Amino acid sequence: YGANPKESVSQSYLEKWKLESRTYFLIVGRLVPDNNADLIIEGFLKSDSSKKLVIVGDVPFSDEWATQLKNIQDPRLLFTGYVTDPNELAALYSHCFGYFHGHEFGGTNPAMLKALGYGCAILALNTPFNQEMLQNGKHGWYFEKNAESVRRIVAKAESESEKMESLRKTAKDGLIQKYNWDYVTEQYLEVFRELARK
Structure with a gap:
C-alpha cells in the first residue's frame, strides 16, 4: 500500500452535510463488526462532546448489524x-477534528494511509499493525477495545486541542518511506526485474 500527501482541500465540499472544519470526528470504512464502528459510536455518545461523529461507509448488502447502527437516533451522529466523489471524501478527511480508526484486522490499511496523507489527527484502536503504522504513538493516539476507552480519548482530544493540531501538522510525516508510492513502485519493479533474470 501507498499514499500521497495532499495539500489543503476546500471545505466548501462540506456544505452538502452542513459541516464546518474541525467540528466533527470521522470514521471511514465498511460497516462490519471488525471495524468497530459500534464501539466508537457507543463511546462517543457517552462523551460530553458537542461535535458530530461522521460515519462514512456502508455495506453493499442487507445487513441487520449495519442497519441497527444506522438506526441509532442522536443529533451528533x-x-x-x-x-x-474524491473531492468530497478528501474534504471530510482534511477538515475533521479527529479521525477514528477502529479496524481490528487486516494489517496496513489504506484508509489510515489516506488519513495520514490528508493530515488527520488519528485516534486508532490499539493493535500491533496500527502501532506500526503510527510509529508507536508518534503520529496518533490509541484507544482500547471498550466504549469507556473511546469516551476517554474523545475527552482527551477535546481538552488537548493543541496536541491534536500538532498531530495534524506532523501526520504527513507518518507516510514514511515504505508507504511512499515511488518507493513501493520501485520495490515491485525490482521483483519483476529479478523474476525476468530467472
Whole structure:
C-alpha cells in the first residue's frame, strides 16, 4: 500500500452535510463488526462532546448489524453512506477534528494511509499493525477495545486541542518511506526485474 500527501482541500465540499472544519470526528470504512464502528459510536455518545461523529461507509448488502447502527437516533451522529466523489471524501478527511480508526484486522490499511496523507489527527484502536503504522504513538493516539476507552480519548482530544493540531501538522510525516508510492513502485519493479533474470 501507498499514499500521497495532499495539500489543503476546500471545505466548501462540506456544505452538502452542513459541516464546518474541525467540528466533527470521522470514521471511514465498511460497516462490519471488525471495524468497530459500534464501539466508537457507543463511546462517543457517552462523551460530553458537542461535535458530530461522521460515519462514512456502508455495506453493499442487507445487513441487520449495519442497519441497527444506522438506526441509532442522536443529533451528533451523521451517516453519509458511501462517498464516491474524491473531492468530497478528501474534504471530510482534511477538515475533521479527529479521525477514528477502529479496524481490528487486516494489517496496513489504506484508509489510515489516506488519513495520514490528508493530515488527520488519528485516534486508532490499539493493535500491533496500527502501532506500526503510527510509529508507536508518534503520529496518533490509541484507544482500547471498550466504549469507556473511546469516551476517554474523545475527552482527551477535546481538552488537548493543541496536541491534536500538532498531530495534524506532523501526520504527513507518518507516510514514511515504505508507504511512499515511488518507493513501493520501485520495490515491485525490482521483483519483476529479478523474476525476468530467472
